[in-house]
Amino acid sequence: MPTGPGLDRPVLSPRSRPGGLWARASGGSALWWRSDWGLVVAALGLSLVGALLVYSATRHQSGTAYLVRHLFNTAVGVVLAAAVTRTGYQWLRAAAPWLYLVSVAGLVLVLTPVGSTVNGSHSWILLPGGFSVQPSEFAKAALCLGMAIILGERIDREGRPDGRDLLVAVVVAAVPIGLVLVQPDLGSALVLGALAFGVIAVAGTPKRWLAAAVALVAAAVVVALTTPVLSDYQRDRLTAFANPQADPQGIGYQTRQVRIAIGSGGWQGQGLFEGRQTQGGFIPYQQTDFVFSVAGEELGFLGAAGLLLLLGFVVLRAVLVAARAQDAFGRLLASGVAVWFLFQVFENVGMNLGVTPVTGLPLPFLSYGGSSMFACWLAIGLINNAHLAARRR
Template sequence: MPTGPGLDRPVLTGARRGGGWSRASGGAALWARSDWGLVIAALGLSLVGALLVWSATRQVAGSAYLVRHLFTTAVGVVIAALVTRMGHQLLRAIAPLLYLLSVGGLLLVLTPVGSTVNGSHSWILLPGGFSVQPSEFAKAALCLGLAIILGERLDRGAAPNARDLALAVVVAAVPVGLVLLQPDLGSALVLGALALGVVAVAGTPKRWLALAAGLVAAAVVVALTTPVLSGYQRDRLTAFVDPDADPQGIGYQTRQVRIAIGSGGWQGQGLFEGRQTQGGFIPFQQTDFVFSVAGEELGFVGAAGLLVLLGFVVLRAVLVAARAQDAFGRLMAIGVATWLLFQVFENVGMNLGLTPVTGLPLPFLSYGGSSMFACWLAIGLVNNVHLSTYRA
């Protein structure tokens, strides 16, 4: 058995007593001790998502979207593997840099370099038809930033003080504000929910939590009552309150989504057999409304199965957080769990007509490179925390 240093930091020299392995050079023990339940569940979701995306797009684009979805999944797995191999202490050391890079990306997208898609100036177009959405990576960066700020004092056995909490509010408010300026209400809500989850687990007094919740609510009110949101996004929110307000636009789209899900019944109409999906009645079905493909073609049983898998990923992140050996790892894993849970709730809710349409993708299942990369980055972060719990 290897007797070298623990798994929570990179090792640049050989282990004592000959042999051994290190996180820096890789090794069988690293992968054997990984949270394979978490990885396999995420991979299963990504592969099922490839089938759903293919079903929604094959009539107009053949296998083009399928190939891209599989490619982004493969790249995402590589990202997760690299983050897994990174030492826990190294990840902790570079967390501030990653947060600053994320803020830089959000600033860059607001310049002429950024591009507008569906009323949101959230994208940076790349050669070859690819694009990057910095707000997706801001979610992982905020997990790291808040964990650094609030974890230091917790590791010393003390609760965060007013200075720590004020700094945490600023660290969260910067990306939330920049995302609202794009404007992207959905991603801003995810960032706000993520911040509340981390701050709550850090042992913040209730009065501070109430203040934080009030700030998030105030940001939403400002977005809804000022010209911050684009006309396209306002139509989405209006259609939630009154589906007949935009019968040829988003109102039509949401009605078709509910028809598709309702027609699936218990067992569904069969993959590639859904009338709404194969008829092309639902715009952007491969992104915002991929859950409707599952509801129509896989039925209640299939759609519920996907929700169980998504819930399993969130639960694994919570369990890893509970077993973490340091506050940084615990808060980071909780941030990931809150992020994924809120995003699943909002996406499925808007497919069922229970929440407004905000354009959030369904983690691992929706088509989109930035979303897929960010989700697999989250898996790598949680697995990194999981491995840090092993000691020599």
């Protein structure tokens, strides 16, 4: 038997080396080292700042209850993002149609007696233990996957989708948009519409088709505003946007208090937990729709602008992943997430500043809400998955 330094020691195969089981279970340490940590840290920073803002808006009425739930939602969201990151890229492509169908089934289910109405919208499924699910939030991630797989397959084969592919893509987008409008949830429907339009545009669609898509979206908004599709509660929100005095004790009061809070923040703010409007409880649902007003009042213009820059960084990272993607699926997937976040931030901040109607959209990562937080972190996982796929090639 040969002898020599080390030759009398048992040889360990890669499968039997210490830590090999963990490496296989976690996907290998290289998977996590190659991840887009700038994106992850930015999203985590936003979520943690959001926890402080939510706590500031609710601590006098509810103590630490909302803070604990927000942190719990963040932790679950990070786990979901890690699971999506760990998922194989090809498996994600194969599962995209099924995930889309599951999301549509959720939107149908919420319209049955299983669903519940909150603030005039039949958009929720109540679960035991005080938990609830809003399927329209998950539909945003599912639509990103559905649009990317439909248009991406044709682009990878022939370089440009034809009319049939675009028609299928429009139908795929129209189904969840229509179901969300029936709830009715105009804000989420607008996000889904913007997302679909962005993906179709990035896919290389001719301008005449894009113009037709804009006309369809405009027609849908007109129908929503001129027919009983919207609830009285949501119609009051739109009326108050045009004339805050039309509902001085309801939405008009709320939007007026939000503007007072943001305007009183000045450059540096009144200090965390020191805002007069926020601590006085003058703004209903401030921890959800109007969490940006907490930042504006207590952190001031500089703090609120810093949050917008961080949100912009997340959108920029998604755009860069789309630009570097090696296939159409990854490019369209990341583009859809970028448009989703960009439009939702614009709409939420706009309604806080009084430049867009109040549609009940949360601010990504910052607003309180489990479904919104989970969906946003799922999107982070999707972007990171596309990022890793590009780096492996």
